[in-house]
Amino acid sequence: MSNTNNLLIVDDEEMIRETISDYMTDMGFKTRTASSGEEALAILTDEDFTHATVDMRLGGMTGVDFIVKAHKIRPNMKFIIFTGSCEFTLPDELAMIGVTRDHILQKPVRLSVIAKAIKDL
Amino acid sequence: MNEADKNKSQGFVNYGSTNTEGTNKSSRDDEYIENLTRILEFIPDPLFAISLTGTIIVWNKAMSDLTGQPADTMIGKGDYEHGLALYGIRRPMIIDLIINPELDIGLNYKSISRDGDAFLAEARMPLSNGKIADLWGKAGPLYDGDGKIIGAIESIRDISSIKKIERNLRESEHRYRTIIDSSPIEMHFYVLHDDESLIFAGSNPAGEALLKTSYKELVGRTIEDAFPALIKTDIPAHYKRIARDGGKWESDYIDYDGGAIRRAGKITAFQIDENMIVTQFVDITSMKKTEEALRISEEKFRTIFENMPLGFFRTNKDGKLLEANPTCAKIFGYDSVYEMSSIIGSVETELYVNPRNRHTLMSEAMKDKSLRHYTYKLRKKDGTPFPANIMIRYVGNPDGDGYFEGLIEDGTEHQRIEEMMIQSEKMITIAGLTAGMAHEINNPLGIIMQTAENAIRRLTAESEANLECAKQHGIDFSKMQDYLHERKIDHYLEGIRSAGLRASEIVKNMLQFSRRSESKMAPYDVNTLINNSLELAANDFDLNKRYDFRLINIVRSYEHGLRIRCTETEIEQVFLNIMKNAAQAMMLPENPTVSPSIRIVTTRIGNNAIITISDNGPGMDEKTTSRIFEPFFSTKDAGVGTGLGLSVSYFIIVTNHQGKIEVDSEPGIGTTFTISLPLLREGSNE
Numbered sequence: 104m105s106n107t108n109n110l111l112i113v114d115d116e117e118m119i120r121e122t123i124s125d126y127m128t129d130m131g132f133k134t135r136t137a138s139s140g141e142e143a144l145a146i147l148t149d150e151d152f153t154h155a156t157v158d159m160r161l162g163g164m165t166g167v168d169f170i171v172k173a174h175k176i177r178p179n180m181k182f183i184i185f186t187g188s189c190e191f192t193l194p195d196e197l198a199m200i201g202v203t204r205d206h207i208l209q210k211p212v213r214l215s216v217i218a219k220a221i222k223d224l
Numbered sequence: 225m226n227e228a229d230k231n232k233s234q235g236f237v238n239y240g241s242t243n244t245e246g247t248n249k250s251s252r253d254d255e256y257i258e259n260l261t262r263i264l265e266f267i268p269d270p271l272f273a274i275s276l277t278g279t280i281i282v283w284n285k286a287m288s289d290l291t292g293q294p295a296d297t298m299i300g301k302g303d304y305e306h307g308l309a310l311y312g313i314r315r316p317m318i319i320d321l322i323i324n325p326e327l328d329i330g331l332n333y334k335s336i337s338r339d340g341d342a343f344l345a346e347a348r349m350p351l352s353n354g355k356i357a358d359l360w361g362k363a364g365p366l367y368d369g370d371g372k373i374i375g376a377i378e379s380i381r382d383i384s385s386i387k388k389i390e391r392n393l394r395e396s397e398h399r400y401r402t403i404i405d406s407s408p409i410e411m412h413f414y415v416l417h418d419d420e421s422l423i424f425a426g427s428n429p430a431g432e433a434l435l436k437t438s439y440k441e442l443v444g445r446t447i448e449d450a451f452p453a454l455i456k457t458d459i460p461a462h463y464k465r466i467a468r469d470g471g472k473w474e475s476d477y478i479d480y481d482g483g484a485i486r487r488a489g490k491i492t493a494f495q496i497d498e499n500m501i502v503t504q505f506v507d508i509t510s511m512k513k514t515e516e517a518l519r520i521s522e523e524k525f526r527t528i529f530e531n532m533p534l535g536f537f538r539t540n541k542d543g544k545l546l547e548a549n550p551t552c553a554k555i556f557g558y559d560s561v562y563e564m565s566s567i568i569g570s571v572e573t574e575l576y577v578n579p580r581n582r583h584t585l586m587s588e589a590m591k592d593k594s595l596r597h598y599t600y601k602l603r604k605k606d607g608t609p610f611p612a613n614i615m616i617r618y619v620g621n622p623d624g625d626g627y628f629e630g631l632i633e634d635g636t637e638h639q640r641i642e643e644m645m646i647q648s649e650k651m652i653t654i655a656g657l658t659a660g661m662a663h664e665i666n667n668p669l670g671i672i673m674q675t676a677e678n679a680i681r682r683l684t685a686e687s688e689a690n691l692e693c694a695k696q697h698g699i700d701f702s703k704m705q706d707y708l709h710e711r712k713i714d715h716y717l718e719g720i721r722s723a724g725l726r727a728s729e730i731v732k733n734m735l736q737f738s739r740r741s742e743s744k745m746a747p748y749d750v751n752t753l754i755n756n757s758l759e760l761a762a763n764d765f766d767l768n769k770r771y772d773f774r775l776i777n778i779v780r781s782y783e784h785g786l787r788i789r790c791t792e793t794e795i796e797q798v799f800l801n802i803m804k805n806a807a808q809a810m811m812l813p814e815n816p817t818v819s820p821s822i823r824i825v826t827t828r829i830g831n832n833a834i835i836t837i838s839d840n841g842p843g844m845d846e847k848t849t850s851r852i853f854e855p856f857f858s859t860k861d862a863g864v865g866t867g868l869g870l871s872v873s874y875f876i877i878v879t880n881h882q883g884k885i886e887v888d889s890e891p892g893i894g895t896t897f898t899i900s901l902p903l904l905r906e907g908s909n910e
Contacts, residue, residue: 116667118674122671122674126674126678187667188663188735210666210670211667211731212674213674213677213725214677214678214681
């Protein structure tokens with residue numbers, strides 16, 4: 104399938120999921136949302152995505168655990184990471200699958216910034 | 225005379241001698257004796273004479289005085305009447321030996337000797353008057369004009385007083401000899417010969433012990449020969465000078481053995497006679513050892529006393545400074561204890577900011593002798609007040625003629641550290657609180673910002689989806705926009721968006737409080753960082769019209785080679801914050817500073833780089849200074865400052881870089897920030 108523009112949004116905050124989804128839809132993305140890592144992994148088994156935005160702090164599994172598992176299912180998927188902590192440093196397991204500092208966004212994030220980051224991936 | 229003659233003849237008769245010579249002859253003798261008697265009457269020594277038959281024929285005045293027996297009762301008597309008169313016992317005397325050498329009289333005399341045909345004797349015996357006298361007598365034959373022996377004559381001298389002197393002298397000499405012999409003082413005797421050789425002449429027993437041999441073996445030898453150890457000293461020369469010129473010479477000597485005293489002595493030499501000296505040695509080893517121990521102990525305590533970091537003082541009730549150690553003088557800013565005690569008349573009026581404090585302290589201290597602790601404001605030599613910690617006690621009786629003694633320290637540093645600790649604790653609490661809060665605000669803030677962004681976006685005509693949706697609902701898009709604009713909905717949304725943006729900036733800063741040291745730390749040159757910050761500040765004026773950095777005179781005084789390990793951007797941000805604050809303060813429209821300047825000094829103190837940034841702006845009062853590092857504390861108009869710049873700076877320096885940041889400000893003079901950062905250790909490759 105031509106999956107140039109589809110995005111999975113993983114965030115436990117409903118309004119965040121919604122605003123990002125709406126914005127990215129307007130930007131021409133096809134989006135789906137998940138409120139937890141577990142839910143997102145279930146979606147990933149059936150559906151392929153080019154990108155995912157992942158909040159590090161989630162109920163259930165952590166953002167890092169999710170990315171590691173998601174990468175195994177969809178090795179070509181790219182990740183944008185949201186963190187509320189400015190102390191956050193890139194974990195080795197994420198660096199090993201190609202996540203870089205540029206993929207990490209400090210919350211609160213402007214939607215235009217998210218869009219630009221995805222475009223630059 | 226008839227009576228005398230009669231007695232005389234009687235005496236002859238009584239003695240039973242055979243004198244059958246003619247009257248002529250006899251009368252010639254009488255005449256001779258009469259003349260002799262007349263002459264002898266004037267001799268001051270007692271004298272008497274007997275005839276060959278033992279009859280007393282002469283008894284002079286001095287003899288009468290000595291015995292109390294006048295001549296007329298004695299003349300003519302025999303049978304040792306003279307012995308009776310003199311000694312109260314009828315016995316022969318040396319005069320009788322002249323007549324009859326066979327007589328045994330020895331027991332009565334201390335000594336008898338012969339001198340030609342004369343006998344000499346000394347006797348100590350009671351006189352007839354009961355007095356014990358020393359008598360000296362000389363008896364010899366009495367010749368007539370023809371040289372014929374007609375009797376014997378004896379002269380007696382009372383030598384009691386001479387004998388007494390002699391006895392005293394002997395006793396005295398004996399006493400002194402005893403003293404010298406039993407004295408523990410070691411004495412040697414020397415005699416100086418004409419050839420300048422000093423000859424050992426003897427010693428007392430104590431002195432002999434010193435020789436380790438009998439003094440007799442050394443007697444007669446030169447001092448150099450007897451005591452070779454003295455050759456290389458100046459002692460023989462001193463002895464010779466004293467022996468020759470008299471006087472006295474004294475010297476102490478100490479014999480060390482590996483730093484400790486082995487033996488110490490005091491030598492005294494003095495002349496006792498021409499060319500003769502006695503030398504005395506007194507062992508003062510124990511005294512010198514005690515002295516040395518005392519000196520070491522005293523020195524030890526004095527060193528402690530003078531170098532202890534606490535000031536020591538002693539004062540009396542009137543406030544006179546009785547004693548102080550150098551630290552005490554230093555605390556008060558005096559060069560020396562001498563200077564301090566000569567300048568200070570009364571500690572109460574000259575050192576106490578409030579002299580009543582000393583009254584309180586004195587009356588409390590005098591209640592008992594316990595040590596009390598006070599903190600009072602005292603004054604330095606130049607008048608600067610400082611908080612002093614005083615530990616004091618009273619020594620003496622309760623009526624107050626004792627003194628006060630105690631320890632003192634400058635409490636400035638204490639107070640500063642205490643304040644810093646309170647400040648730091650306060651900041652840590654605030655930091656934790658703010659960071660936690662910021663974290664929680666993140667999501668709702670994100671929603672506000674992002675929904676506002678979406679809302680704005682979905683009201684624009686640029687989006688096909690927007691136009692499509694409007695069309696579906698039969699809405700004229702441009703009319704809707706006009707409505708939104710007229711009712712300022714777009715403006716409100718923009719307000720939400722920009723306020724959210726501003727809030728998110730604040731949150732980002734707040735989050736820095738909880739940030740720990742990052743991996744981006746690297747070695748940087750302090751001066752380079754400052755120069756970078758200055759450049760940033762100079763370029764900042766375009767964005768912010770509230771000040772123009774280019775109008776400020778920047779004075780730089782750098783020490784080179786100050787390298788620190790830090791996060792470049794953070795430290796630059798700190799410098800920039802301080803410089804911007806200074807610039808803003810100096811360019812307040814209502815009170816612009818004339819010829820504004822910022823002075824930046826870098827230097828090295830110990831293992832720290834010290835950076836001071838001073839302005840000559842309006843300064844701050846104490847209240848503002850004490851709160852300056854608190855988050856959200858700002859004197860700027862709302863919207864101009866977040867009140868976070870300096871609190872972030874504080875955390876960057878203190879928490880992230882283990883440094884120190886302090887502010888010192890005086891209204892009307894200016895403000896100085898002092899930053900201390902640990903220097904890179906020498907040889908570190910980082």
